[in-house]
Amino acid sequence: MTAPPFPLALLAGPHRTGTELKHLADTLGIPLIEEPEGAVLLLRFMPEGLELAKPGDPLLPGSLRAEFTARDFRRRLLHPGRELLVQAARVRGGGQPLVVDATAGLGRDGFLLAAAGYRVRMIEANPVVAALLADGLARARCIAGLAAIAARIDLIVGDAREQLPALVELPEVVYLDPMFPERTKSALVRQELRLLQLLDQKNCDDADLLRVALAVAAKKVVVKRPLKAPPLAAVPPGSTRRGKAVRFDVYAGKGKKEVSG
Ligand SMILES: C[S@@+](CC[C@H](N)C(=O)[O-])C[C@H]1O[C@@H](n2cnc3c(N)ncnc32)[C@H](O)[C@@H]1O
CATH class of the missing domain: 3.40.50.150 (Vaccinia Virus protein VP39)
Incomplete structure (x- = not known):
């Protein structure tokens, strides 16, 4: 039996240190994962900043950031x-x-x-x-x-x-x-x-x-x-x-x- 996907997880990546990632995951009470497959909703640090995304959903191809530069x-x-x-x-x-x-x-x-x-x-x-x-x-x-x-x-x-x-x-x-x-x-x-x-x-x-x-x-x-x-x-x-x-x-x-x- 496969485990149910996490509703929300933080994806590890190169744009923040492991300590910073763990601190954010602990603060939010969500898992820190290495691969995106396990999550329905994903928080991830991209070069542009922290964003929320729903990977694999063709209706929601974009992501969400707090952005003041548009x-x-x-x-x-x-x-x-x-x-x-x-x-x-x-x-x-x-x-x-x-x-x-x-x-x-x-x-x-x-x-x-x-x-x-x-x-x-x-x-x-x-x-x-x-x-x-x-x-x-x-x-x-x-x-x-x-x-x-x-x-x-x-x-x-x-x-x-x-x-x-x-x-x-x-x-x-x-x-x-x-x-x-x-x-x-x-x-x-x-x-x-x-x-x-x-x-x-x-x-x-x-x-x-x-x-x-x-x-x-x-x-x-x-x-x-x-x-x-x-x-x-x-x-x-x-x-x-x-x-x-x-x-x-x-x-x-x-x-x-x-x-x-
Ligand atoms: C419509 S959004 C606000 C949008 C915002 N004016 C902007 O310019 O981006 C409403 C926000 O209020 C927050 N909210 C609702 N009730 C709240 C409360 N009692 N205390 C603090 N935040 C609350 C929600 O979590 C949501 O993020």
């Missing part, structure tokens, strides 16, 4: 003020406000916020997604033009409902994007979504997440929604910014930020 994305980074998200998250006052991107995913929205000058604390509950994101951020820190943006970002692995109340510095803004869109026209995004869905991402209690976000945000909570979806947890926002495919609902935060000095 030409279109870099163009958006040049003009962050044009982004609806950045406009929705804008707060009065100087300095570098802290935004917590509490459902970070592969980090693109949070990266745009950091490009606009915010300090961004990302929180991601899924440890595999968090590993992809950590690798993408580490690579961005070494790329001219992205390094200064990535330097304003840090990442916490955990459930935002527990991590938000434990933050030492309360944020001005909490950003939530808890749901993957059900329909999308982009083939690339569809591929990414299918791979992410294979990670068995659990939807958390939206009402709980919004309640905790409102309690810690000193100024605003911004929630990304599909254009026609009802508001998160059926709580009506104070205002909304609408784009072509998504909208950003904005709520007044109830957190009290301590003013020093």
Whole structure:
């Protein structure tokens, strides 16, 4: 009888030391394998970075990485003020406000916020997604033009409902994007979504997440929604910014930020 395939494994390879590979496999609680045959889903370090793939599936020939270098994305980074998200998250006052991107995913929205000058604390509950994101951020820190943006970002692995109340510095803004869109026209995004869905991402209690976000945000909570979806947890926002495919609902935060000095 042959052993059942591993649902997820890390493939050993030449791009990282054995110690680094073992550390990541242990952190994620997955096997480190020498040959790809045994796994349904595979994490592997390629020259481009850490990626998730489903080998042998003709419907999913691509792979998934946290990537901030695509030409279109870099163009958006040049003009962050044009982004609806950045406009929705804008707060009065100087300095570098802290935004917590509490459902970070592969980090693109949070990266745009950091490009606009915010300090961004990302929180991601899924440890595999968090590993992809950590690798993408580490690579961005070494790329001219992205390094200064990535330097304003840090990442916490955990459930935002527990991590938000434990933050030492309360944020001005909490950003939530808890749901993957059900329909999308982009083939690339569809591929990414299918791979992410294979990670068995659990939807958390939206009402709980919004309640905790409102309690810690000193100024605003911004929630990304599909254009026609009802508001998160059926709580009506104070205002909304609408784009072509998504909208950003904005709520007044109830957190009290301590003013020093
Ligand atoms: C739609 S994705 C976010 C995409 C992200 N805005 C981007 O630009 O790449 C949602 C992410 O939220 C994460 N998530 C859902 N509930 C969470 C929670 N309670 N705490 C932390 N992360 C959570 C999921 O694991 C998933 O990776």
